Amino acid sequence: MAGLSRGAPDKVTIKVRGDGTPLGGSQSEVDHREEQKAKEEAARAAAGRATGAELFERARRVLPGGVNSPVRAMKQVGLDPIFIESAEGAEVIDRDGRRYLDWVGSWGPMILGHSDPEVLEAIREAAARGTSFGAATEAEVELAEEVVSRMPSVEMIRMTSSGTEAAMTAARVARAATGREILVKFAGAYHGHSDGLLAEAGSGVATHGIPSGPGIPEAQAAGTVVVPWNDRKAVSEALESHEVAAVFAEPVAANMGVVPPEEGYLEFLREATSRAGSLLVFDEVITGFRVARGGAQELFGVEPDLTVMGKIIGGGLPAAALGGPRELMEKLAPAGDVYQAGTLSGNPLAVAAGLTTLRRLDQEAYERLGHLTDRLVSGLKDLAGEHSLTVGSAPGLVTLFFSALPVKDFDDAVATDRERHAAFFRAMLERGIWLPPSQFEAWFVSLAQDEISIDRTLMAAAEALAATDPRRKIG
Numbered sequence: 125m126a127g128l129s130r131g132a133p134d135k136v137t138i139k140v141r142g143d144g145t146p147l148g149g150s151q152s153e154v155d156h157r158e159e160q161k162a163k164e165e166a167a168r169a170a171a172g173r174a175t176g177a178e179l180f181e182r183a184r185r186v187l188p189g190g191v192n193s194p195v196r197a198m199k200q201v202g203l204d205p206i207f208i209e210s211a212e213g214a215e216v217i218d219r220d221g222r223r224y225l226d227w228v229g230s231w232g233p234m235i236l237g238h239s240d241p242e243v244l245e246a247i248r249e250a251a252a253r254g255t256s257f258g259a260a261t262e263a264e265v266e267l268a269e270e271v272v273s274r275m276p277s278v279e280m281i282r283m284t285s286s287g288t289e290a291a292m293t294a295a296r297v298a299r300a301a302t303g304r305e306i307l308v309k310f311a312g313a314y315h316g317h318s319d320g321l322l323a324e325a326g327s328g329v330a331t332h333g334i335p336s337g338p339g340i341p342e343a344q345a346a347g348t349v350v351v352p353w354n355d356r357k358a359v360s361e362a363l364e365s366h367e368v369a370a371v372f373a374e375p376v377a378a379n380m381g382v383v384p385p386e387e388g389y390l391e392f393l394r395e396a397t398s399r400a401g402s403l404l405v406f407d408e409v410i411t412g413f414r415v416a417r418g419g420a421q422e423l424f425g426v427e428p429d430l431t432v433m434g435k436i437i438g439g440g441l442p443a444a445a446l447g448g449p450r451e452l453m454e455k456l457a458p459a460g461d462v463y464q465a466g467t468l469s470g471n472p473l474a475v476a477a478g479l480t481t482l483r484r485l486d487q488e489a490y491e492r493l494g495h496l497t498d499r500l501v502s503g504l505k506d507l508a509g510e511h512s513l514t515v516g517s518a519p520g521l522v523t524l525f526f527s528a529l530p531v532k533d534f535d536d537a538v539a540t541d542r543e544r545h546a547a548f549f550r551a552m553l554e555r556g557i558w559l560p561p562s563q564f565e566a567w568f569v570s571l572a573q574d575e576i577s578i579d580r581t582l583m584a585a586a587e588a589l590a591a592t593d594p595r596r597k598i599g
């Protein structure tokens with residue numbers, strides 16, 4: 125499928141010094157470091173405030189690990205968390221005044237870039253009318269209509285505040301609809317942190333090497349069958365040997381790094397679940413409104429029974445949703461008897477930000493996102509060829525895997541060289557490039573990026589790869 129790639133790279137065009145000498149002291153890096161240092165000192169002197177390091181000391185006393193979500197800790201790349209002061213367009217600026225070109229994008233929502241003036245204005249306007257009513261609003265209806273017009277399989281949505289809640293609700297609706305209890309999920313996929321869906325999860329669980337067991341009742345764990353991604357036989361066996369309520373899939377796996385489905389795999393999942401009387405749930409929290417206007421279900425032409433959405437739907441504020449056909453969605457209270465609720469569900473600020481973001485994401489926006497992704501992927505593949513690495517991608521999503529072998533499932537992702545990834549991450553950060561601090565996360569392309577920012581990233585990557593190449597002679 126066009127725009128998707130997995131596996132070993134095919135051609136090499138970008139050359140860095142062939143003798144393996146480190147490019148860590150290159151002019152661009154030295155300039156960048158000096159500029160950053162000067163800015164940092166100026167910012168600190170001007171403000172006389174706590175530095176990022178001092179803030180971390182305080183944070184550790186009052187927040188477990190000093191953060192409110194594990195991957196931010198940066199432990200996995202041997203660093204302390206970086207405190208962000210502000211962000212604009214394609215850049216984030218830290219507490220100490222350092223600017224970084226941002227490939228994290230708040231882990232997906234910021235597809236328009238940071239502090240987009242139109243989104244900010246929509247939030248301001250909404251806030252001026254009141255920040256939360258706990259009652260129905262017109263904008264919620266408009267957002268639902270926008271989603272329904274985009275997602276092929278969705279006739280109705282129920283909004284929640286997080287993807288975790290939306291996925292949890294999908295499980296409950298699937299169980300109520302089928303009268304069955306077992307869920308099937310893929311190793312390395314992440315559907316939020318609810319009890320039943322955390323088994324062998326990717327994302328932060330995999331990043332920190334945390335066992336998915338502690339705190340989860342055995343009965344909940346036993347209710348989830350985990351199978352390898354892109355494996356047909358394992359799915360067929362799970363469906364044959366259990367009464368499965370639903371198979372949960374990220375249609376492009378993006379929490380083990382970006383691992384697209386093999387040709388025909390989503391079609392297989394559709395057919396196998398229908399045959400077994402199980403529901404197919406696409407978790408489009410990452411892929412939704414990113415890989416195409418109507419998400420992965422539009423890109424691949426495969427319609428799930430239920431769709432979990434998040435990230436972009438809230439435009440950078442907390443919002444997520446479950447979507448599906450009327451028949452399933454009306455099982456939810458008050459239309460039906462499956463209970464689900466939320467004090468801040470459909471919050472007016474989040475709805476304003478999400479609706480404004482979605483309305484900006486037209487065909488032209490997706491063409492540009494595709495073009496930017498292709499440019500980044502093609503440059504990374506050239507570098508990957510030179511360094512025996514692998515690139516996984518989908519429109520708007522990229523991972524550079526530190527492995528010479530194709531990555532087709534979680535085992536392959538776990539077998540990558542994570543120390544080398546960490547060294548590369550640090551070398552990129554020194555060059556002003558903010559990547560996800562984990563081998564298991566995607567780089568998120570945003571529309572605030574442009575050809576120049578991509579070329580800057582590729583130049584930095586060429587230097588960083590050479591500087592951290594384990595084949596390099598030391599001394």
Ligand SMILES: Cc1ncc(COP(=O)(O)O)c(C=O)c1O
Nearest residue numbers: 286287288314315316407409410
């Ligand atoms: C595919 C997927 N599903 C669900 C979630 C959970 O969403 P949230 O963090 O909003 O609870 C995430 C979070 O990254 C995700 O990537």
